[in-house]
Amino acid sequence: MNKIAVFGRPGSGKSTLSKALASATGIQLYQLDSIVYKKNGELVDRSSFDEAHESILSSESWIIDGFGPISSFNQRLEAADTLVYVDLPYLMSYWFVTKRLLKGLVVKPEGWPDGSSVLKGTLESYKVLRLCPKFWNDDFMGRLEMMSAEKSLYIVKSVAELNSFVHRNIK
Template sequence: MNKIAVFGKPGSGKSTLSKALASATGIPLHQLDSIVYKQNGELVDASAFDKTHQDILSSESWIIDGFGPMGSFNQRLEAADTLVYVDLPYITSYWFVTKRLLKGLYVKPEGWPDGSSVMKGTLESYKALRLCPKFWNDDFIGRLEAMSATKSLYIVRSVSELNNFVQRTIK
């Protein structure tokens, strides 16, 4: 477990899990939102993102939390030796996005880009959640399972599994 891709729907607890995983393993954590967005919430230039992303992928070890552009997502899946798909029920993800908004009124959410609007990000998360069933579906699970022949695959399907993932996985 040296190159870990953590991904899933918005508001699924990826950032919290990734931070705990980085703390337990000492592997450097790269939160994708901090690479994709500038401090004011605008997207970084695609070529700058691609270079940063490639530099991370070519390093000895990493944890990358998030989805990002589709091409980079596929590159991460290929480069990773460990895939962690956080697949909580939709109602839970909607609740976590809402809870992040409410807490974000007082404290910057975990992994949130500096200077980026929590309200704008929340609206984008709700929009993305509506579109998720087109991507996060049985075909995607099949693709991940096919990759598990050469990689470690973990699919986290409940809040309890999410909360206990690091304790159960890192020995």
């Protein structure tokens, strides 16, 4: 486990899991939201993102949490030696997004880009969740299974698995 891609739907617990992985392994964590957004909450230009992303992928070890542009997601899947797909039930993802919004009314969510509106981000997360079945489907699972011949693949399907992942898989 040197190059770890953590991905899944909005509100699936990717950030929480990635932070725990980084703490347990000492591998540098890169949260895509901090690369995709400027400090004021606006999107960075694509060339700046691509440059930062390429720099991370070329390093010796990394944990990258998030999705980002589809081409960068595909590059990450290819470059990673470990894939962690957080595939919680949709209702759980909707609940986690809502919970993040409610907590975000009081304090900025951990890992949330500075200057980004929690309300705007939540509405975008709901929109993405509605569209997710078009991407996170049987075709995608088949693609992951083919990749598992060359990489370690973990599919986290419950909150209990999410909460115990690091303890069970990091020696």
